[in-house]
């Protein structure tokens with residue numbers, strides 16, 4: 001059995017194969033602290049909430065931290081920011097260890113192969129991903145997985161561009177970062193990230209409209225539509241403005257980075273994934289902007305990932321399977337059907 005794990009600023013997602021299906025287990029990369037009392041514990045037990053109790057304090061984890069943040073009028077804390085472990089969050093590593101354990105579970109066999117996604121260094125922020133990468137690798141190895149890392153953009157290519165022999169441009173528009181990789185026959189020619197994604201959009205819209213950031217995130221995630229016309233004075237209008245700015249910024253930087261390499265003279269397909277690519281209208285606008293941009297490479301097809309939120313985890317699983325194939329012979333992928341969050345996360349305490 002092999003597994004793929006996408007460790008993101010907003011979501012931690014595990015992909016594994018079960019028969020002909022791929023099962024995705026997802027948790028928000030978030031937590032919230034509460035004082036421990038019998039009443040609170042009873043309420044959390046009844047609601048089947050994921051939490052741990054330690055030194056008289058309760059930590060709600062994952063999706064539940066988000067849900068309960070509004071009820072308790074507290075902020076959900078985030079262990080990662082801009083794609084890496086947040087240096088400002090002292091409890092980031094132990095909390096992430098618990099969330100990773102929850103979605104990943106125990107290895108089912110000895111030497112089970114696991115591929116985890118890691119971001120590329122951002123070109124517009126003074127940040128280095130090495131510490132994050134090594135820490136996450138050590139954390140997964142501690143859980144007894146035979147762990148390898150894969151660049152997030154390459155994971156998108158593994159997930160979406162198998163029909164092109166893993167040649168193309170993979171773009172993951174996430175929460176903290178936008179990751180971009182250009183690969184030729186599964187070999188990266190160029191990888192970089194940009195320190196802007198869904199969080200940046202939420203912050204800018206919140207600043208411009210005066211709405212709380214959580215309100216903007218929720219409005220964005222519950223059926224926002226990006227249009228050509230800007231609806232003046234609405235949250236959707238502000239979202240359209242900043243989404244447009246993000247896409248333009250990604251294209252400008254992509255063009256600049258392509259100027260630094262000499263790619264083979266072939267036409268490259270482009271695959272677009274990541275949770276921030278989900279709003280209605282996103283793909284049409286990005287597609288048009290990419291076609292109008294004068295790149296140094298020829299672009300053939302532009303593909304919207306069939307399941308943008310799970311694409312990186314799926315690519316990690318394919319990488320892990322490919323590694324296993326080398327050892328144990330051919331294993332068929334992709335599967336006939338994909339199942340999302342089939343298993344319910346279990347409640348457990350330390």
Ligand SMILES: Nc1ncnc2c1ncn2[C@@H]1O[C@H](COP(=O)(O)OP(=O)(O)OP(=O)(O)O)[C@@H](O)[C@H]1O
Pocket residue numbers: 006007008009010011012082083084172173174175176177178197198199217220221222223224273274275276277278279308309
């Ligand atoms: N339905 C939706 N519509 C719009 N945006 C969404 C939707 N669902 C999730 N998002 C946004 O997608 C982002 C999360 O995407 P994703 O899980 O790909 O990021 P991540 O992998 O956690 O972050 P990163 O790769 O930057 O570290 C968040 O900004 C979230 O608000």
Ligand SMILES: [Mg+2]
Pocket residue numbers: 006007008009152172174175274312
């Ligand atoms: Mg991501």
